[in-house]
Amino acid sequence: MLPGMRLVVARCSVDYTGRLSAHLPMAPRLLMLKADGSILVHADGGSYKPLNWMTPPCTLKEDDAVWTVTNTKSGDQLRITIDEVLHDSTHELGVDPGLRKDGVEAHLQELLAADPTALGEGYTLVRREFPTAIGPVDLMCRNADGVSVAIEVKRRGEIDGVEQLTRYLELLNRDPLLAPVQGVFCAQQIKPQARVLAEDRGIRCVTVDYDALRGTVDHTQPTLF
Template identity: 75%
Template sequence: MRAPVGLTVMRLVIAKCSVDYVGRLTAHLPMAPRLILIKADGSVSVHADDRAYKPLNWMSPPCRLKEEGNVWTVTHSKTGERLILTIDEILHDSTHELGVDPGLIKDGVEAHLQELLAEHITTLGEGWTLIRREYPTAIGPVDILCRDASGRTVAVEIKRRGEIDGVEQLTRYLELLNRDPLLAPVRGVFAAQEIKPQARVLAADRGIDCVTLDYDALRGIKREDTLF
């Protein structure tokens, strides 16, 4: 079974079967009803009604499936290892084209945090104004360049998790920006959803302020009150 490029085809089989793994090790699953997932990449996995996402046994690609009567043999194309399914009864057998998968989109990535903070720059202080997102420098773009209420230029580095390397990165930006007489003096703000203690210590030593960002608050989402 081959899928068109970019598409995902999934075959779902619920069957009463036994399973034998033959390879570097051997394993046996006695006869019982199980879910068999057969994917377009050739992988086959056998599941029970527990263990969350983890299969009882599986064969990773590249592999091929050969069906001979009630015996299905999955052979790994490189190692020759085999997964042998003996089918006693098929309860369900269906094939589904899932379409082009867009991939995982992580909520709260740095680019989105940057966009939200730029839209709500007064989160950093009343009277703050945005100069530009992705302000270009010779060593890379500064996430946000803005001015505080006094008119002083501020460079903001944004991370989901604030660690020492992020503080070092902002330090390099500040050294470069402060050479520009039209911007100097420039101070720094290190903003993240979570900032490690070591990063806070280093930032304080460099004269950089730390700000913890509330992602939900930036999106305008109110949290429900909870007892715990």
């Protein structure tokens, strides 16, 4: 583990070798070295996505103007050649409290926990915020057949949420006391790309009506849509 978050702004080139090869020519970039050992290479553009990165477990070797980052599992390497350092600082961020859901999302989770049959007939709640080594699953339920089901609840269902649930399922299915664990991606609205990805991974998608869950909509009355 590194002592904290290290931020380096440098004029550098980057070469990645592993399952594929990639090259970033010499230019000013932000190098972000996180306490968990990961390293990310950012440019002033491209939104939040890094140009290149290396995930832990990895080692960093600084040799003059060349940094060599090696993933100790795969052997992939990130070689950063530094021409000029413009800024170099380290910051101790401490323990992060985690993402707090907005009011609607948190209330959706609460309503579904109170009546999980909105997710599927015969569903019963095992626990809210079911703990895992990488964070809590929103809801853990059992279906009518007694099979464990992990539910990720979002206000707006996007690809990131599917990826998050996928990571939970991979971990949960290693537990012989829980496996097999199915997945349900639940949201008020699910983007088409997220739905395609979820269904491709065997994750069932469920859209819910927030007002209906709160009991404020009378579905016995005809509506236009």
